[in-house]
Amino acid sequence: xPEVTQTPSHQVTQMGQEVILRCVPISNxxxxxxxxxxxxxxVEFLVSFYNxxxxxKSEIFDDQFSVERPDGSNFTLKIRSTKLEDSxxxxxxxxxxxxxxxxxGTRLTVL
Amino acid sequence: GQNIDQPTEMxxxxxxxxxxxxxxxxxxxxxxxxxxxHAGEAPTFLSYNVLDGLEEKGRFSSFLSRSxxxxxxxxxxxxxxxxxxxxxxxxSPTGGGNKLTFxxxxxxxxxx
Numbered sequence: 001x002p003e004v005t006q007t008p009s010h011q012v013t014q015m016g017q018e019v020i021l022r023c024v025p026i027s028n029x030x031x032x033x034x035x036x037x038x039x040x041x042x043v044e045f046l047v048s049f050y051n052x053x054x055x056x057k058s059e060i061f062d063d064q065f066s067v068e069r070p071d072g073s074n075f076t077l078k079i080r081s082t083k084l085e086d087s088x089x090x091x092x093x094x095x096x097x098x099x100x101x102x103x104x105g106t107r108l109t110v111l
Numbered sequence: 112g113q114n115i116d117q118p119t120e121m122x123x124x125x126x127x128x129x130x131x132x133x134x135x136x137x138x139x140x141x142x143x144x145x146x147x148x149h150a151g152e153a154p155t156f157l158s159y160n161v162l163d164g165l166e167e168k169g170r171f172s173s174f175l176s177r178s179x180x181x182x183x184x185x186x187x188x189x190x191x192x193x194x195x196x197x198x199x200x201x202x203s204p205t206g207g208g209n210k211l212t213f214x215x216x217x218x219x220x221x222x223x
Contacts, residue, residue, distance in 0.1 A: 031209060043154065043198065043213040056210055091153055093211075098161075100144065100202075100211060102153040 002026045004103035006092050012109045016081050021106045023075045023092030032075045033093040033100070034067065036060070043091070049075065082110045113137045115214035117199050122220045123189055131184045131217045133199030144211060145173050145184045146198040154198055157184070186219075194221045 005024045013019050025032050034046040047057040047067055054067065066078045075094075079086055087110045092103040114136045123129040135143070142161040146154035160166055160175035160182060172185040184197055196216040202209055 033210065035211075042215045043200075043211075045210040045212065048210050058210075095209070098142070098159045099156050101156060102146075104153050 004092055004094055004101050006090075006103040006106050008106060009104065010107045010109070012111065013082055015084060015110055019079050019082055019108065021077045021079075021090050021092075021108070023077075023103055024073050025075055025092065025094030026096075026101060027073070029094035029096050029101075031055075031095050032069070033095075034077045035091045035093060035102075036088040037091065037105075038088045046077070079108075082108075084110050086110050113201065113203070113212040115199055115201060115212060117197075117214045117217045119215065120218045120220070122222060123186075125189055125191060125221055125223055127189050128185065128187050129189060129219065131186075131197050131199075131219065133182045133184075133214060135180050135182070135199070135201050135214075137180075137201045137203055137212065139203035140177065140201060141204045141209065142202040143173075143175055143182050144200040144202065145171075145182075146200060148196045148198055148216065150196075157197075189221050191221050191223075194219060 007022045032049040035043050037043045045058050047061045048055045064080045068076050089105045089107050091105045093100050117133045144159050145157040148154045158173035160173050165174045170187045175182045196218050198216045199214040200211040
């Protein structure tokens with residue numbers, strides 16, 4: 001069964017450093033998303049992406065965040081200058097119509 | 112704005128039936144999703160409702176009433192492995208992105 005994959009599974013970085021989180025959505029899906037979940041809190045929407053552009057973004061997704069689809073399969077989230085409060089699980093998701101599938105997540109720890 | 116409410120915790124007995132409720136007030140509605148999430152893992156899709164009524168899928172069923180802003184997830188023949196957090200999420204087309212807005216999740220504990 002096709003699935004969303006994400007790398008790395010864990011990322012530890014120093015405050016102020018740039019990180020890139022990578023995702024490979026399900027191949028025939030057209031809508032891609034990034035969500036995050038701070039430990040013990042609810043899943044929060046960050047950004048949606050369709051037709052090679054951002055279709056919606058939340059208040060969390062400020063100028064420090066960017067997304068890119070550099071080729072036909074990868075979808076990346078970049079955080080330019082990480083802060084302590086960026087520590088969370090980051091989930092990539094993709095959907096075709098009724099089902100939105102999540103990847104296994106990247107646990108980002110900012111020290 | 113978006114507001115989704117579900118109980119924080121529930122406890123049930125192995126083999127029993129449990130119903131997890133979810134109420135929502137959202138600007139725009141394009142379907143309600145239920146996900147299961149084990150600690151430290153990704154949400155796993157369980158069900159999707161866009162029309163009123165009951166959708167059944169094995170031991171899991173989900174109900175939606177759009178006029179009442181209400182849904183429930185019904186789990187039958189509970190097993191220990193069903194101990195997890197159950198997330199209610201509403202999809203909204205506003206902004207063009209079809210984003211999901213999640214509730215805080217209901218932590219279900221299944222006991223012997």
